[in-house]
Amino acid sequence: MKYTPIIGLEVHIEPNTKSKMFCGCSQDHFGKKPNTNTCPICLGLPGALPYANKEAIKKTILLGLALGSEISKSSRFYRKHYFYPDLPKSYQTSQKENPFCIGGELLGKKINHIHLEEDAGKLIHADDGSLIDFNRSGCALIELVTEPVFHSIDEVLKFLKELQLIARYLDISSCDMEKGTMRLEANVSLGTRQQVPGNGLPDYKVELKNINSFRFLEKAIEVEIRRQELELSKGREPIQETRGYDEAKKTTFSQRSKEEAHDYRYFPEADLPPVVIDRSIILDLRSKMVELPQQKRERFEEQYKISKEFIEILVSDKKRADYFEEVAKLDSNYKTIADLIVNKRFDQKYPEPAGLAREIYNLSHMQYATDTETAEIISKVIAGNTDIVTKYNNGQTQVLGFLIGQVQKLLKGTGNPKLISRLLIEKLENDQK
Numbered sequence: 001m002k003y004t005p006i007i008g009l010e011v012h013i014e015p016n017t018k019s020k021m022f023c024g025c026s027q028d029h030f031g032k033k034p035n036t037n038t039c040p041i042c043l044g045l046p047g048a049l050p051y052a053n054k055e056a057i058k059k060t061i062l063l064g065l066a067l068g069s070e071i072s073k074s075s076r077f078y079r080k081h082y083f084y085p086d087l088p089k090s091y092q093t094s095q096k097e098n099p100f101c102i103g104g105e106l107l108g109k110k111i112n113h114i115h116l117e118e119d120a121g122k123l124i125h126a127d128d129g130s131l132i133d134f135n136r137s138g139c140a141l142i143e144l145v146t147e148p149v150f151h152s153i154d155e156v157l158k159f160l161k162e163l164q165l166i167a168r169y170l171d172i173s174s175c176d177m178e179k180g181t182m183r184l185e186a187n188v189s190l191g192t193r194q195q196v197p198g199n200g201l202p203d204y205k206v207e208l209k210n211i212n213s214f215r216f217l218e219k220a221i222e223v224e225i226r227r228q229e230l231e232l233s234k235g236r237e238p239i240q241e242t243r244g245y246d247e248a249k250k251t252t253f254s255q256r257s258k259e260e261a262h263d264y265r266y267f268p269e270a271d272l273p274p275v276v277i278d279r280s281i282i283l284d285l286r287s288k289m290v291e292l293p294q295q296k297r298e299r300f301e302e303q304y305k306i307s308k309e310f311i312e313i314l315v316s317d318k319k320r321a322d323y324f325e326e327v328a329k330l331d332s333n334y335k336t337i338a339d340l341i342v343n344k345r346f347d348q349k350y351p352e353p354a355g356l357a358r359e360i361y362n363l364s365h366m367q368y369a370t371d372t373e374t375a376e377i378i379s380k381v382i383a384g385n386t387d388i389v390t391k392y393n394n395g396q397t398q399v400l401g402f403l404i405g406q407v408q409k410l411l412k413g414t415g416n417p418k419l420i421s422r423l424l425i426e427k428l429e430n431d432q433k
């Protein structure tokens with residue numbers, strides 16, 4: 001490939017607050033009867049006055065603190081104008097200058113800023129026209145914008161999965177792509193080697209919008225890179241536009257071109273006062289900061305010395321990681337614990353960590369009969385069951401189970417099943433020779 005992909009991300013995260021961004025309606029709009037979760041404020045009725053949701057602001061700042069962003073001392077909301085049926089006020093209350101969080105970094109990738117805004121309603125397309133459901137209108141929405149610093153799909157996916165994990169660790173959002181509490185957009189362009197890194201960017205970018213799974217994003221970026229490559233190879237610069245992804249056709253398609261690009265006419269939202277972030281709020285949030293996934297990975301490696309594979313699986317689900325640690329407090333066979341949780345899902349079999357600890361104790365204190373003892377008993381069983389052995393020799397291998405049972409019986413259950421089976425077959429085969 002002559003070109004290097006240059007990708008920037010915009011990630012929308014719906015925080016799990018009780019109420020919407022500027023009114024008292026429920027933030028949880030999922031699966032509700034259309035237009036039952038609204039009020040004059042989120043319907044944008046004349047005269048309704050919004051008030052900002054403190055919890056949503058705190059959750060946004062918490063994410064910023066986790067990613068090393070600088071927190072603005074004073075921030076405010078702006079009106080972002082555009083006309084679309086699902087936006088009743090004809091502007092979205094969003095942020096522009098001094099968003100709550102500026103800068104930051106994740107996996108070595110620079111974040112431009114994190115801001116807070118309100119969500120729009122939803123259009124439902126029916127045969128005889130479109131319907132609008134305003135249940136989601138005015139819901140709080142955190143938007144994280146990265147710098148155009150990704151050069152491969154792999155980097156993009158790693159970043160997004162880690163961000164999703166961090167948001168879940170911080171308990172700010174379920175980040176459930178199916179429910180739309182995490183939504184992805186990518187800006188993709190191709191640059192020559194000289195343009196990367198930091199030597200200027202291509203003067204166009206294609207925005208891939210409305211992508212609701214990691215897999216679709218992966219495919220959308222992949223086909224978009226190929227499409228742009230083809231354009232460039234023909235000496236044409238791709239048009240700056242917004243494109244969607246068509247899963248059935250495995251192509252991206254134009255949604256909006258540069259000519260129609262919006263001039264949002266941002267201006268400060270006069271109905272909402274500036275938000276001053278008191279230092280005490282930041283100190284309070286910092287003091288409640290949880291151990292983040294990467295810190296947990298490093299600590300698990302140091303403290304339990306279990307494989308990276310086990311660590312990755314445990315850390316990817318905070319509840320499982322916590323469960324592992326509860327069991328690890330009761331038993332120091334860390335590898336066994338991790339193995340039983342990861343490979344045998346014993347965390348589901350024993351909801352109480354103590355139950356799994358007891359099981360491990362029983363397993364590790366089980367004294368198996370020795371090889372010699374087992375071999376002696378096998379000889380006895382073979383000598384005492386000549387008719388069964390004849391059946392085995394005639395090809396009726398199903399009698400093996402009976403013989404194993406006899407051996408186990410004489411060993412009073414202390415036989416190692418694998419060992420009995422191996423020695424028994426060896427002996428039967430050798431006796432035949």
Ligand SMILES: [Zn+2]
Nearest residue numbers: 023025039042
């Ligand atoms: Zn409302």
